[in-house]
Amino acid sequence: MIRLDQLPNQRPNEKVRLVLRRCWVTPFEILFYVGLLYAVLAAGVIGFFPQLTVLLGRPVLGPLTTMGLSVYALGVWLFGFTEFVDYYLDVWIVTNERVLSVEQKGLFTRVASELHLSTVQDVTSEVKGMLRTVLNYGDVHIQTAAERIRFIFKGVPHPERVREQIVALVEENRQKQVEK
Amino acid sequence: MTEFPSISLPLAFLLIPYGFFLFGYAFYTLFNLYHLSRYSLYGIGTYFSYVLFFGGTLLFLSGSAALLLRYDWTVPLIDSETIQEEVFPFFHFDLKFYDTARPASQPKTE
Numbered sequence: 001m002i003r004l005d006q007l008p009n010q011r012p013n014e015k016v017r018l019v020l021r022r023c024w025v026t027p028f029e030i031l032f033y034v035g036l037l038y039a040v041l042a043a044g045v046i047g048f049f050p051q052l053t054v055l056l057g058r059p060v061l062g063p064l065t066t067m068g069l070s071v072y073a074l075g076v077w078l079f080g081f082t083e084f085v086d087y088y089l090d091v092w093i094v095t096n097e098r099v100l101s102v103e104q105k106g107l108f109t110r111v112a113s114e115l116h117l118s119t120v121q122d123v124t125s126e127v128k129g130m131l132r133t134v135l136n137y138g139d140v141h142i143q144t145a146a147e148r149i150r151f152i153f154k155g156v157p158h159p160e161r162v163r164e165q166i167v168a169l170v171e172e173n174r175q176k177q178v179e180k
Numbered sequence: 181m182t183e184f185p186s187i188s189l190p191l192a193f194l195l196i197p198y199g200f201f202l203f204g205y206a207f208y209t210l211f212n213l214y215h216l217s218r219y220s221l222y223g224i225g226t227y228f229s230y231v232l233f234f235g236g237t238l239l240f241l242s243g244s245a246a247l248l249l250r251y252d253w254t255v256p257l258i259d260s261e262t263i264q265e266e267v268f269p270f271f272h273f274d275l276k277f278y279d280t281a282r283p284a285s286q287p288k289t290e
Contacts, residue, residue: 001222019221056247060191063251067198070244074201077240078208081233085212088229089219102219107211110219 002102004093009114011097017169018094020162022155023137026087034080041072082107092153096169099142101151115151117173119144123166125159142166192253209237 002008004016045052056062089104100114120142127138138159142151156162213230220226 001217001220001226003222059252059255060257063191063194063248063253066244066247066251067194070240070248071198071201073240074205074237074244077233077236078205081229082208082212084229085215088225089215091221104215104219107208107215110215 007093007095007100014095014097016093016095018092018162018165020092020094020153020156022087022090023135023157025131025135025137026155027084030080030083030087033083034076037076037079038073041069041076045069090154092151092156094166094169096172099151099166101153113151115142115144117170118177119146120166120170121145123163123170125163127159140166189257190253191251191255191257193257195253209233 004019007014007016052065055065086104086106089102089110091102093100093102096117098114098116099120101112103111105111122141122143124141124143125138126141127133127136132138132155136159137155137157140153140156140159140162142153144150153159153162212233216226216229
């Protein structure tokens with residue numbers, strides 16, 4: 001596990017300033033879809049209860065139906081958990097020295113990268129769409145001097161505030177560099 | 181009436197594909213847990229997600245096991261009797277309807 005007080009390659013005076021994850025809408029969406037899939041199952045069981053009772057009493061179709069229901073219930077549960085892990089492992093950490101990005105892309109791909117605040121040239125926040133405007137969440141783009149590096153904090157809450165905080169940290173870091 | 185070949189396969193045969201599914205479930209679970217334990221941030225949220233996931237899995241598995249253990253797994257899965265009695269009455273098929281190879285007037289020769 002990653003400990004915030006023991007970050008990988010942590011510098012002596014490095015302090016964590018921001019820990020960001022995607023907005024609560026993402027886990028809510030997962031919960032909604034999992035709930036919907038279980039609701040379909042529950043509606044089927046309740047709606048066809050007499051037929052299901054007869055079916056479960058049959059020596060061959062009974063076990064087949066039970067296994068089908070079991071596969072469905074476990075499959076939905078695993079789908080929900082996998083989606084949750086995908087959400088939970090996407091994290092962006094901003095310290096007074098650098099920005100760390102850890103992103104889980106599916107089950108078998110993971111991208112971890114970092115950039116030093118002194119290389120940051122431009123920070124942009126983007127809130128696109130009605131839901132994002134109402135709930136105030138969106139993307140924050142961090143552009144470095146090297147054009148190829150562009151960090152994107154996806155769907156983070158209060159992107160404008162995050163942008164301001166990162167800009168302030170970049171300025172603070174530059175002042176330190178000048179003083180040195 | 182159509183006659184089915186006399187093949188006898190125990191019902192327990194169905195447990196093989198179910199076992200494959202459970203193996204896949206365990207495989208994906210292990211991968212998820214490995215990622216969580218290796219790369220997540222240290223905190224109560226991670227432990228809570230472990231407990232929640234294992235709780236749900238245990239609930240569904242024990243429920244499935246309780247229901248599946250009631251059945252007699254030595255019953256033949258595929259034989260003509262089972263198909264006639266179980267599958268076709270359920271779907272309301274009349275097999276005589278499909279037996280059109282022989283004209284109705286022609287007597288059945290054994």
